[in-house]
Amino acid sequence: MVKGVRNAVKPQAPKKLLGENNLAITSAADRKPGLAQGLTVIIAGFLPILAIVSMFPAIPAIIGHFAPTDPTAGTKVPSMVTAPGLTIALVALFAGYLVDRFGRRTLLLIATFFYGIIGAAPFFLEHLDAIYASRLLLGLCEAAILTTINTLIADYWPDEGRRKWLALQGLVGPALSSLMIFFAGTMTAWRWNGIFLLYLLALPIFAAMLRYMYEPASDATARKMLGMDERSVEGFPWGAMGGIAGLTLFSSAIYYVFIVNGATVWQELGVTDPQSIGQITALPTLFILAGASLFWWLGHRGVSSPVLIAIFLGFLGAGLAVMGLAHGWQGMILGMALQQTGAGMAIPTLIAWAQSQLPFQHRGRGMGIWTATFFFGQFSSPLLVSVLRGTMGTMQGAFLVAGIISAVGAVLLLLVLSGAGRKGKAG
Numbered sequence: 001m002v003k004g005v006r007n008a009v010k011p012q013a014p015k016k017l018l019g020e021n022n023l024a025i026t027s028a029a030d031r032k033p034g035l036a037q038g039l040t041v042i043i044a045g046f047l048p049i050l051a052i053v054s055m056f057p058a059i060p061a062i063i064g065h066f067a068p069t070d071p072t073a074g075t076k077v078p079s080m081v082t083a084p085g086l087t088i089a090l091v092a093l094f095a096g097y098l099v100d101r102f103g104r105r106t107l108l109l110i111a112t113f114f115y116g117i118i119g120a121a122p123f124f125l126e127h128l129d130a131i132y133a134s135r136l137l138l139g140l141c142e143a144a145i146l147t148t149i150n151t152l153i154a155d156y157w158p159d160e161g162r163r164k165w166l167a168l169q170g171l172v173g174p175a176l177s178s179l180m181i182f183f184a185g186t187m188t189a190w191r192w193n194g195i196f197l198l199y200l201l202a203l204p205i206f207a208a209m210l211r212y213m214y215e216p217a218s219d220a221t222a223r224k225m226l227g228m229d230e231r232s233v234e235g236f237p238w239g240a241m242g243g244i245a246g247l248t249l250f251s252s253a254i255y256y257v258f259i260v261n262g263a264t265v266w267q268e269l270g271v272t273d274p275q276s277i278g279q280i281t282a283l284p285t286l287f288i289l290a291g292a293s294l295f296w297w298l299g300h301r302g303v304s305s306p307v308l309i310a311i312f313l314g315f316l317g318a319g320l321a322v323m324g325l326a327h328g329w330q331g332m333i334l335g336m337a338l339q340q341t342g343a344g345m346a347i348p349t350l351i352a353w354a355q356s357q358l359p360f361q362h363r364g365r366g367m368g369i370w371t372a373t374f375f376f377g378q379f380s381s382p383l384l385v386s387v388l389r390g391t392m393g394t395m396q397g398a399f400l401v402a403g404i405i406s407a408v409g410a411v412l413l414l415l416v417l418s419g420a421g422r423k424g425k426a427g
Helices: 002-008 013-030 035-053 056-066 073-081 083-102 105-124 128-156 159-190 194-212 219-226 238-268 274-282 284-300 305-325 329-356 360-392 395-426
Strands: none
Touching (some): 035 128, 035 159, 035 194, 035 238, 056 159, 056 238, 073 083, 073 128, 073 360, 083 105, 083 128, 083 360, 105 128, 128 159, 128 329, 159 274, 159 284, 159 329, 238 274, 238 305, 238 360, 284 305, 284 329, 305 329, 329 360
């Protein structure tokens, strides 16, 4: 009887439980991301770009629709276009916390579905304030999508894989952007708010996510499942994140100068039809593909991310300055080619830089901070350009000043890197 009792209370259960957990971890870890996950990530990453790029040819038409009843439309409409950036700046850090706390996939699915519904809502709205409010709500979805997608890229692939898919994202996204700009002009010519129907593209993307995206496994996940002590996890890298956030904010403000205000420069040069603006700008925007290719090529040759940032700031600055000095469409096309080359490098470079400095357990929050600062730059860019325009008297003048600021930023960054390199050698 005693022997039976002893056998009955042998600690077999923990061993069995450990085996089940190991099986679960092995099963999760064995699942490797492939082409389906990569393409889904790329297309999903295009959604927040769609939220602003597609609006580019429509801004003058929306201002014209509301100007007779709202004297502030000239300022409010560009701000409305970038309003999602304000929401993202405010909530992306919280979204990053949710990503780290509760996982990636569920948050991504919910955000993508409502992105399509809320994004298309202005097609049915007639009041500018109501459209503004819907754009702020759209920012909630964008914050979750961007934070989750950028986190998943780092979760699914190591450094070389990340660079590959970021470069492909930089190639595919801009090509889709050029296509959307072309159709945006046509849809705006059909109806002043027809552009908002493009947001329904999020629904088939949601279906692809539902089919192909999965929650990644990690060392942190394994430790939790096995009940191992996690007190050894390092604290959040606030010092590195501060530098990333500051440079991202500056780069973003420069990045969006043309996207939000380029149509106004075309108007100053005498091109006022939204369909014509969409068609003329569709071709030079393909130079963003050259920028994405340059990011991949230079990165493959070992050029560091800070140097890549200085390079794309130089391209952005040169392009804006050329557009600021242009007297006809030829100058605008040249300026756009330079600016779009820099734009093609900008986002993948900034994301790769941030991802390389963030461990798994802090990656969601870190990319949340990155997303917040990038989109605060988006929101603040038209406000800063308005100040420059008021000072210079024209939008072209504002572009020229913004271009000079960007070029100076690139030179200062290279000087700082050069000084740091000399100190490293002296040490």
